[in-house]
Amino acid sequence: MDCSLIRTLINRYCAGEENWVDxxxxxxxxxxxxxGTEAYIPQRYPDNRIVSSKYTFWNFVPKNLFEQFRRIANFYFLIIFLVQVSLLFEPMRTCAMTPSMKVVFVVTITSARSGYEDWLRHKADNAMNQCxxxxxxxxxxxxxxxxxxxxxxxxxxxxxxxxxxxxxxxxxxxxxxxxxxxxxxxxxxxxxxxxxxxxxxxxxxxxxxxxxxxxxxxxxxxxxxxxxxxxxxxxxxxxxxxxxxxxxxxxxxxxxxxxxxxxxxxxxxxxxxxxxxxxxNYQSKSQKRSAVEKSMNVFLIVYLCILISKALINTILKYLWQSNPFRDEPWYNQKTEPERKRNLILRAFTDFLAFMVLFNYIIPVSMYVTVEMQKFLGSYFLTWDEEMFDEDTGEGPLVNTSDLNEELGQVEYIFTDKTGTLTENNMKFRECCIEGHVYIPHAICNGQILTDCSGIDMIDSSPGGSGKEREELFFRALCLCHTVQVKEDDSIDGLKKSQLSGGSCVYISSSPDEVALVEGIQGLGYTYLRLKDNYMEILNPKTDIERFELLEILSFDSVRRRMSVIVRSVTGDIFLFCKGADSSIFPRVTEGKIDQIRSRVERNAVEGLRTLCVAYKKFTCKEYESVCRLLENAKLSLQDREKKLAEAYEQIERDLILLGATAVEDQLQEKAADTIEALQKAGIKVWVLTGDKMETAAATCYACKLFRRNTQLLELTTKKIEEQSLHDVLFDLSKTVLKHSGSLTRDSFSGLSTDMQDYGLIIDGAALSLIMKPREDGSSGNYRERFLEICRNCTAVLCCRMAPLQKAQIVKLIKLSKEHPITLAIGDGANDVSMILEAHVGIGITGKEGRQAARNSDYAIPKFKHLKKMLLVHGHFYYVRISELVQYFFYKNVCFIFPQFLYQFFCGFSQQPLYDTAYLTLYNISFTSLPILLYSLMEQHVSTDMLRREPSLYRDIAKNALLRWRVFIYWTFLGVFDAVVFFFGAYFLFDNTVVTSNGQMFGNWTFGTLVFTVLVFTVTLKLALDTHYWTWINHFVIWGSLLFYIIFSLLWGGIVWPFLNYQRMYYVFMQMLSSGPAWLGIILLITVSLLPDVLKKVLCRQLCPTATERTQVKLSFTRLSDKYYESVKIRARLNFRNIVKGTAPGCSLLLNKMENQVKKFPEHKIKPIARRQLVLSKSTQK
Incomplete structure (x- = not known):
């Protein structure tokens, strides 16, 4: 149930359902x-205690157990545990309590960790509540x-x-x-x-x-x-x-x-x-699940079916075996007569459960613990990466959740914001256009006109009359229409006036555009000073201070895309100054040089500049009173206040007079173009979602190499749709892209050949609304599918004029398409939060527009350029490591449990275990878990430099390549093959053979110990063969695990333990090691088990190598050539020294030739050192 719903129900209970109000x-x-006031409806409010803890003293045990066992895997282990406990009372059953201790151990450790963390939360809550x-x-x-x-x-x-x-x-x-x-x-x-x-x-x-x-x-x-x-x-x-x-x-x-x-x-x-x-806001974000976790759950179901099949087969075969009276259970076993006469169905069900317990190790409980540890510890490698630390901001990468680490290696679509993400969000005022004249601040001292707009009818170069008045109104509008604050206090944020240029104040605002405009017009002679007692003060070019009373602020929002202020001058004139996007201002203006200014705006947009238009209107006192009443009614409303304010703003901001436009430059971030180019080479499709106008965004896309010179741009904009119907536009675009691509089902990761035409799509928010809008018949599926078909065949897509919710709609549309690609959204502002939450992986940039994006993201990075290493290196490693971990865990458990299955055919299906209970318990916990954990944390199958130089290697792991069914079946059959080798190899090598010096034969437990020894060494050595990146830690863990197994077996079988009623493993391991054939058999079986996998890898690398395998071979040859070069260089140095000394064979002839060659050159062209060395060699020879 949703937490907000629970909270609402609690509040209604506290206030009484009949007293609940909105x-x-x-x-x-x-x-x-x-x-005389209305009767007050009493409501009960909570006290001020903060409770961030999850548990209390009385509910910790049941609540924590419920949380652990509501996962399907843990619930399965709980059922197995209960079955094991129930079978303790059955005679001749597997000793079930010892294996069950694994589940108890894992649950206890998890509960202890949760309890400790909650205890810390209790302490923090108490400290906060008692302050x-x-x-x-x-x-x-x-x-x-x-x-x-x-x-x-x-x-x-x-x-x-x-x-x-x-x-x-x-x-x-x-x-x-x-x-x-x-x-x-x-x-x-x-x-x-x-x-x-x-x-x-x-x-x-x-x-x-x-x-x-x-x-x-x-x-x-x-x-x-x-x-x-x-x-x-x-x-x-x-x-x-x-x-x-x-x-x-x-x-x-x-x-x-x-x-x-x-x-x-x-x-x-x-x-x-x-x-x-x-x-x-303590409420956590919706839980995201990675592709690896989904694959794990599918594999778990498969192995659960295998487990049930094994138990069912053995149960049937047991009763078929016992159908022969001579094979029935003998009279001397531990079964009592009542148990023999028990109902057959009940006995069969009990035997089925016993076999389930015997084979349940095929689903390892420790795998889930290892995966959690790998994700948690692996996330530190990202935060510790010094190359992803930004010195300008003093910040590095941040991991808000480690559950999606491996998803960074599976990204197929990237949706990125433009401003502050691809660009620096460091705005610089470039120019302004007033009544057709262009002003550039840094080249102006007194606000004189610098350049005229070419091709536009101009007013006089020295504007006078209404032109001069419009010019002054424009500058005043920029000085007044903003929410900029002035830092003039010495103590604010530690800034001192002595640190500021010329002792001037510092402007701060949540919008870098506003700061750039206010700072830019200082070069034109107008300076915003401060807001004091609700009066805005500006300094004009004549150094006179002008004061305007701030009456109203019509705040900016992403829907209106504009803001306004209403001010009153000292003369009593009331003005509304409005600035906003050209698409928002032009439809609302009725006067001004509209065509000239529109032309300049379009020209600046093509150059990649951010443009804003400025307009105004005057109010009479009566009109202003009407405006005040309209705004006051909307502001005092408690229901739908935003909607009513928007309606009021719409009525007020109309019939404006256009003053001019501004152009602000937002530089591209460092290495943003290189990052996008690398991501595209990796097979990732990059989409830019921005609220900017089309021309500005397209210029940025060209600058960051999202669009290239040979890219044919396709427009799906409102302008196009006005000329044709939406259906016709989509049909024409679809026909265009299909003409060269050939098929709509082309894999997005297959890349584009050199002779294939590159297409880029541009779509605006209005066109997207029409595509997403349900048709009259109630469906919009046809338009959406056609749109997706076009997008699949485009190398890049630009979505401009996008509202925040439209960004999320785009991400959701791609995420839910029939291919179900993995999506990543990256942004830096509050308007990007919706798409960050919608994508499979959300990344926030700790930029200049606050930290809402970083706070709501899964990961946060300082700059867009860090996304390259985050995906191509860290994401690649994360996915490869955890995929190998999952496959290896299932493989080693198949190797572990399949001999147990085979053994039942030789023990009359009596549920007799092949291994000792200590080995059953410690196999996954101690003997084999630590090497794979270290492998999954430190393995580098390709160097980090190579991954950055070769982005195409990312394609080898795309679409969950390492956890596909083909790979899963290979690992499973490899485990079955190795298990068959372990079991039958040991069986046939020592069948009816005297193998000890005293003539004693191997017994049941010795045979099981031999199989288990081969098993432990094989699965560990296989991991060693798969390891490409060796450190002393790998050596210590791998060889240390094998050594620990040997030491444990010697102690377990070499000491009489007082707490055991009977010790069936006493001297078993030593007896096995005392046999020469046992040593040879272990070596032989390990070799035979590892050989097929080695041969398969060699053949695959020779016949059909992947890009990664070719790179590995290339690196191997490079290392060999480096070693050979070093050895040759050493030999060359020794030979040169011998030649210089004259002791090398044939050096006399060589020196004579060198002397003759030297004589042919003039003296000044021969280096003195070379001549001196030659003379020295001749003298040494003599």
Whole structure:
């Protein structure tokens, strides 16, 4: 059940179902409702205790066991354990308790780890809940524990303290009613954010004034979104006539954030305890499962069927065997007469369960523990990679989940954002176009016109009249229409004025575009100074300070793609200044040089510059009053506030006058082009999803080599669809791409041949909406399928003008296509979170647009260039290692249990085990698990440099290549073959043969020990043969495991253990080692077992090698040639010394020839050293 649903049910229970409402009403300071107001519906709110722990003292055991055994594999092992325990009371059964201890051990270790981690959480919760908080009661400050705080309490927070709950900001020690807050513990953003107190309460600076406040707050029920809040405060200046003010996220101080550069603030608690936004965000993201995990589950089902088949076959054969009276169980076995006369079906079912227990080792419980350890420990190799550390930001890669490590090696589609991901997001103001004139700031001192737009009718080069007025309005619009803050305090963020150029202030904003524009127009003579007492101050070219009262801010959103401000000048004129994307501004303007400015915007977009258009309109006092009423009604609404604000903005931002446009350059990130080129060579299709206009995004795609010169671009845009129907456009595009590609089912990883035409597709958000929109008959499948067919045959796709939800739609569309490719989404901003969560693997970039993307991702990296090594090296290694681990585990367990199956044919199907119980228990835990764990952590079948130089090697592991059915069946049959060699080799070599010096023959346990010894050595040596990257750790673990097995067997069979009732292995191992034929047999059987796999690999490398195998051979020859070169170089040095000394054979003739050659050259052309060396050699010879 969804956690939010559970939380809703709990809240409804606490408040009473009949009292549950969508909004809550809070009385500030718990004052009684004033007379004449609506009756208050009482609601119970939780206290301020934070509970991040999962367990309590009384529910730890049942809850933890339930969590462990709800997985199908663990549940299977639980059933086997219960069967084993029940069979303890059956005589002549396998000693079941000892093997069952494996399950108990694993469950105990997991429970202990979970318990310890939860104990740490309990400690952290107690420390947080008991920290002191200052309340206001009866006009005085009272200090209490945080857990005692209630909704409605008024709290005082001092500088550098953390907010104890979610507070509505009432007042501050700062005169302007603002405070600075860092939210690093919530979203990772270390910059200081400005929050604003309620207008009617910001003047209350002491405890007495705050305590006298009479107000109520109406707000929404708790929501996990950190950046969204809807509320309303009613302040009762006159008890019967309240003043209503809207509340938004800028008034909400969140628990976990820290107060900075503000002496103190007062706030009222509205969400406490587990209802705070911080606590609601404890809820984990939806669980993602990798392709390897899915393959493991499928293999588990296959082996479960094999297990059931084995048990069923043995049960049937047992009763067929006993159908002969001479083969029935003898009278002297341990069965009692009642058991002999028990119901046949019941006896058969019991025997079936006994065989299930006997063969259950084919499904190793330790494999799941090893896989978890491999993923957890392997993730550190990514975070420790120094080459992926960025010195500019001081950050490295971050692993938020290790469950998807191997998925990094299976990526088929990459969906990337543009701004801040492919580009630096370091905006630089390049130019602006006003009324057809182009201005470039760095070449201008007094704002004079530098360049004219070619081919456009220009106004006079020295604009006057209305032209000059429009120019000044444009610059004022850029100075006023933004949300930039000015850092002018010495203490803010540690910046000193002496550190700033010229002592000027530093601009900060969540949007780098706004900072670039405000900084850029400084070169044109206009400087934004500050916002003080709700007045914006700017410095004009005449060094006069102009003041504008800030009346309203119509905030930017990704749907409108524009923002506006309404300001009043000192002369009383009221202006609306609006800036936004050209597609958002042009439809709303009615005046201005529209054609000229549009032409310049398109030209800048082709050059890859980010463009914005600027427009304005004037309001009369009457019009402004109407606008105020419209905005106030929308802001005070608690239901559908965003929708009503959007409708209000739509009415206000119309009939605008176009002023001009700006061009901002966003440079491409370092090595972004090389990264995309390498990813495409690896067979990965790269899509760019951006909100920018088509021309700007296309220019960036060319710059980063997503599109090439020979790429034929196909457009699926609104403009195309207006000329033709959607059906015709899709049909024409499909016919075009099929003409050269030949088939729609071409594998995306097969690559494009040199003679095949490269196609690139460009689609915009409006066209995608039409494709995804259901048709009149209720289906949209035909359009979607045709669109996917076109995309499959394109080398690259650019999606422009995309809203955040459309990005997620694109990812989901590809993810759910019939090929079910593995998708990866990468971005740096909040608008990328939806696609990051939708993709199989989500990667966030710790960029300049906050850390929401990194916080919601599976992995985070500093720069886009690090994606190359992350996928082509780390992802490659992760997948190869864990695939080998899974296949090897199943292989060694087939080798382990199949001889047990064969042995039943020689013991009358009596469930007699072949191996001793100690060997059964320790085989997967101690003897063979550590070598494969180290192998899966450190193996490098190809060097890291080669993986980076040869991206095509990534294709060899694509589409889960190492866990396909063909590979799985090979490993299974290899295990069966080796098991047959172990068993029958030992059986036929020592059948009816005296093998000991005293004439004694091998018994049952000696035979089993011999098979087990060959088994342990074979599976370990096979791993050694598969190892390409040897370190001292590999040597220590592999040879140490074999040595540990020998030492354990000597101790287990060489000492009489007092805790054993009977010791059937006493002296068995020593007896086996005392036999010469046993030594020879072990060596022979190991060789025969390993030989087929070695021959298969040799033949495959010779006949049909993969790119990886060819690279391995090439590296082997390179190493051999390097060694040969070193030896030749050493011999050459020795020979040269002998020649110089004159002791080498035939050196006299050689020196004479050299002397004759030297004489032919002029003196100045012969190096003195060479001549001196020759003279020395001649003298030495003489």
């Amino acid at each position: 909004n809550r009403t809070i009385y500030v300071g718990h004052r009684e409702p004033p007379s 002191p908080v200052h309340f206001i009661q009866h006009g005085k400050l009272v200090r209490k524990q945080s857990r005692k705080l209630r909704v409605g309490d008024i709290v005082m927070v001092k500088e550098d303290e953390t907010f104890p709950c979610d507070l509505i900001f009432l007042s501050s020690s700062r005169a302007d009613g603002t405070c600075f807050v860092t939210t690093a513990s919530l979203d990772g953003e270390s910059s200081h954010k400005t929050y604003y107190a309620v207008q009617d309460t910001k003047s209350f600076h002491n405890e007495e004034d705050i305590d006298a406040l009479h107000a109520t707050i109406e707000c929404e029920q708790p929501q996990p979104d950190l950046y969204k809040f809807v509320g309303r405060i009613n302040v009762y200046h006159d008890r019967n006539d309240p003043t209503a003010r809207p509340l938004g996220s800028e008034n909400l101080l969140l628990r976990g954030a820290t107060l900075k550069n503000t002496e103190r603030i007062f706030g009222v608690a509205i969400y406490t305890g587990m209802e705070t936004k911080m606590a609601l």
